Amino acid sequence: MSAEVAYKQVFGWPESLKRNPTHYCPGCGHSIAHRLVAECLDELGLREKTIGVPPVGCAVLAYNYFNFDMVEAPHGRALAVATGIKRVHPDKLVLTYQGDGDLAAIGTAETIHAANRGERITTIFINNAIYGMTGGQMAPTTVLGQNATTTPGGRDARLHGNPIDISRMLAVSNGVVYVERCAVSSFKQIRKAKKAIKKAFQCQLDDLGFSIVELLSPCPTNWKMSPKAAWAWVNEEMVKTYPLGVIKDETGYEDKK
Amino acid sequence: MCIEVCPTNRIEVDKSLNKKGYSPARFKENVSEGEKGCTGCAQCATVCPEVAIEVYRAK
Amino acid sequence: MPSEKMLMRGSHVVGEAAVRAGCRYYFGYPITPQNELPEYLSARMLDVGGTFIQGESEVASINMVLGASVAGGRAMTSSSSPGISLKQEGISYMAGMELPAVIINMMRGGPGLGNISASAADYFQATRGGGHGDYRTPVLAPAGCQELAELTFVAFDLADKYRNPVMLLGDGLMGQVMEPVVFPDFIDLKDLPEKDWTLNGCEGREPRAIFSMLLGQGELYYHNLDLQKKYDQITAEEQRWETKNADDADIIVVAYGTAARIAESAMDDLRAEGLAIGLFRPITLWPYPIAALRELAQNGRKVAVFELCLGQMVEDVVLSVGERAGIYFYGVPGGVIPTPAEVADFLRSVAKGDGKVGRRIEV
Numbered sequence: 001m002s003a004e005v006a007y008k009q010v011f012g013w014p015e016s017l018k019r020n021p022t023h024y025c026p027g028c029g030h031s032i033a034h035r036l037v038a039e040c041l042d043e044l045g046l047r048e049k050t051i052g053v054p055p056v057g058c059a060v061l062a063y064n065y066f067n068f069d070m071v072e073a074p075h076g077r078a079l080a081v082a083t084g085i086k087r088v089h090p091d092k093l094v095l096t097y098q099g100d101g102d103l104a105a106i107g108t109a110e111t112i113h114a115a116n117r118g119e120r121i122t123t124i125f126i127n128n129a130i131y132g133m134t135g136g137q138m139a140p141t142t143v144l145g146q147n148a149t150t151t152p153g154g155r156d157a158r159l160h161g162n163p164i165d166i167s168r169m170l171a172v173s174n175g176v177v178y179v180e181r182c183a184v185s186s187f188k189q190i191r192k193a194k195k196a197i198k199k200a201f202q203c204q205l206d207d208l209g210f211s212i213v214e215l216l217s218p219c220p221t222n223w224k225m226s227p228k229a230a231w232a233w234v235n236e237e238m239v240k241t242y243p244l245g246v247i248k249d250e251t252g253y254e255d256k257k
Numbered sequence: 258m259c260i261e262v263c264p265t266n267r268i269e270v271d272k273s274l275n276k277k278g279y280s281p282a283r284f285k286e287n288v289s290e291g292e293k294g295c296t297g298c299a300q301c302a303t304v305c306p307e308v309a310i311e312v313y314r315a316k
Numbered sequence: 317m318p319s320e321k322m323l324m325r326g327s328h329v330v331g332e333a334a335v336r337a338g339c340r341y342y343f344g345y346p347i348t349p350q351n352e353l354p355e356y357l358s359a360r361m362l363d364v365g366g367t368f369i370q371g372e373s374e375v376a377s378i379n380m381v382l383g384a385s386v387a388g389g390r391a392m393t394s395s396s397s398p399g400i401s402l403k404q405e406g407i408s409y410m411a412g413m414e415l416p417a418v419i420i421n422m423m424r425g426g427p428g429l430g431n432i433s434a435s436a437a438d439y440f441q442a443t444r445g446g447g448h449g450d451y452r453t454p455v456l457a458p459a460g461c462q463e464l465a466e467l468t469f470v471a472f473d474l475a476d477k478y479r480n481p482v483m484l485l486g487d488g489l490m491g492q493v494m495e496p497v498v499f500p501d502f503i504d505l506k507d508l509p510e511k512d513w514t515l516n517g518c519e520g521r522e523p524r525a526i527f528s529m530l531l532g533q534g535e536l537y538y539h540n541l542d543l544q545k546k547y548d549q550i551t552a553e554e555q556r557w558e559t560k561n562a563d564d565a566d567i568i569v570v571a572y573g574t575a576a577r578i579a580e581s582a583m584d585d586l587r588a589e590g591l592a593i594g595l596f597r598p599i600t601l602w603p604y605p606i607a608a609l610r611e612l613a614q615n616g617r618k619v620a621v622f623e624l625c626l627g628q629m630v631e632d633v634v635l636s637v638g639e640r641a642g643i644y645f646y647g648v649p650g651g652v653i654p655t656p657a658e659v660a661d662f663l664r665s666v667a668k669g670d671g672k673v674g675r676r677i678e679v
Contacts (some may be wrong), residue, residue, distance in 0.1 A: 025595070031673075047518070048517050048518050048519035048520075049517045049519070050395040050517065051387070051515045051516070051517060053383075060529065063525035063527060064525075066523075067518075067523055068517075068518055068523045069515040069516070069517060069518050069523050069524050069525070070515075070523070070524075071383070071386045071413075071515055071524045071525070071526045072413065072525075072526065072527035072529060073379065073380075073382070073383075073409075074379065074405050074406060075384075076410050077375070077376070077379035077406070077451070079334070079385065080371070080375075080379035080380050080382075081379050081380070081382050081383035081386075082383060083369065083380050083383060084341065084381060084382060084383020084384035084386075084387065084391065085381075085383040085384065085386065085387045085390075085515065086343060086382035087367040087380075087383075087384060087389075088341065088367075088383075088384050088387035088388060088389040088463075089387050089516055089517070092516070092517050109372050109373060109375075109376065110372070110375075110379065113371075113372040117369075123651050135380075144575065157638075183578060195410075235639065248380070
């Protein structure tokens with residue numbers, strides 16, 4: 001940088017993210033999602049008021065990356081744990097950060113009921129259509145035809161069931177006020193995702209109800225693709241089963257462009 | 258991913274290896290003839306999965 | 317100051333005692349024979365500004381307890397045998413994460429769906445796990461409504477003191493009977509020792525992370541050793557038991573909970589007949605009062621174990637007594653509650669050594 005020109009920083013390391021190198025694979029969506037959550041917490045000034053619950057999954061070590069209070073939960077139970085926390089500290093921001101197995105397989109009951117109770121909790125749902133941590137088995141959100149280690153030959157509706165759209169299911173409930181699906185596989189989508197996350201946090205701050213942002217996320221390692229191909233697969237294939245956009249919005253907030 | 262999105266082509270692959278054994282990206286300091294410099298759009302930083310990029314804009 | 321004497325049903329007693337002991341967070345799922353407890357607390361918690369959630373399952377409920385506990389609250393859940401099976405994962409996690417919690421088990425007949433009558437076949441589940449990993453939970457065994465009240469207070473104190481889940485083992489009969497109770501006084505939450513490890517937002521301090529997964533080299537090894545030190549301390553300091561008529565007894569009946577009440581009636585009847593029966597009633601099932609029982613098992617005494625199951629605590633009796641005394645066992649499974657007369661028949665058979673009722677345990 002030249003000495004005569006004054007510069008201001010427009011992009012830097014968020015305070016809500018610890019300065020630890022992550023263990024995530026090259027091209028994984030987790031670190032972007034972590035960063036977006038951290039940026040939103042910073043911009044809303046919430047870091048010191050936040051208590052988070054990570055999943056069991058690749059992000060199980062999220063407490064090494066997020067720079068706020070966190071507590072581990074058994075697989076799938078994050079929203080029950082978060083419910084207990086929020087009832088003790090209703091004035092704090094309580095969030096869960098969960099993968100597809102955690103939220104929509106083993107945790108389905110806890111997810112649906114915390115959402116249905118209208119718990120003032122925000123869930124960041126990372127949907128990568130596969131079980132990453134355990135080496136690539138089918139997830140509830142694995143799409144038809146997609147290969148996984150427990151769906152040799154590709155997911156088949158008769159053999160393995162259909163992919164589940166938990167976000168749309170949750171939207172049916174009156175306790176749920178905001179559901180949006182974004183992706184972290186393109187610049188445009190990442191920008192939208194950040195707005196969605198911030199809006200979801202605002203729902204909680206304004207005591208409106210349960211909010212969830214689903215983030216379609218690439219898993220190059222278990223999809224057996226390069227990061228570039230994985231990002232493209234999200235943008236071109238995955239969105240056919242999981243279309244992006246607002247699924248439910250009863251916030252009444254006007255979107256600032 | 259940063260190299261893909263940069264609109265002014267300011268980033269390239271670093272030929273050396275980092276501690277994890279990868280060739281990371283590197284900012285091209287020198288602006289060649291006919292090229293625009295970095296505009297500070299921060300698309301690179303937005304898509305970087307490693308939070309490896311900081312962006313400064315001239316005031 | 318303590319309450320007046322009240323006539324109250326066991327399940328309600330636990331709820332009232334919990335509230336007085338500072339519990340402000342209850343999460344539970346209905347299951348017979350303890351439904352009266354969540355029903356009672358759904359109203360009582362509102363009185364004291366606490367939280368009551370009827371969770372969607374026993375699994376969800378134990379995890380809500382985990383959350384409330386890590387956030388610093390005195391939290392409780394309750395269930396009966398099959399529901400306690402569901403909670404084992406959460407209990408193991410809380411043991412590994414060192415979180416206080418109180419879990420009430422009003423036991424019923426099992427295994428499986430079983431029946432809704434009182435049984436005491438969850439001793440193994442309570443004292444040997446029943447979740448995975450090397451952990452222990454203190455287990456308190458009240459024998460009536462007054463003890464239900466007092467031991468609820470003890471449960472919360474032990475849980476906080478040792479940062480561990482604690483189980484209170486009642487049964488369907490105890491939950492349903494009404495007995496006179498005098499409750500200890502309300503605890504002022506401000507008097508409780510401050511917890512410097514909870515999650516409440518990292519203002520003014522470094523963020524805290526509470527977890528039980530330890531992947532680093534040797535980390536889990538040392539953590540388990542540390543937990544064991546805690547369990548050793550609990551074993552050394554928190555054993556509770558009661559003896560009656562033991563000094564001149566020829567036969568020591570060993571029983572806990574409702575079984576102990578029945579055995580005590582049998583003992584009184586047999587004493588009137590001239591048989592020297594004494595009672596050893598463990599109140600902590602873990603840590604089991606091994607030394608105290610061993611002390612009694614001498615001078616040619618016989619030890620007669622009576623359980624409302626087919627033989628679980630008897631194994632701890634064998635561990636305590638060994639070959640020092642003849643050990644006899646009589647058990648009634650499946651939610652059947654025997655009369656004192658039946659137990660008296662067992663004890664007469666033990667006195668005669670004729671093996672007609674119950675059996676001798678070969679050690």
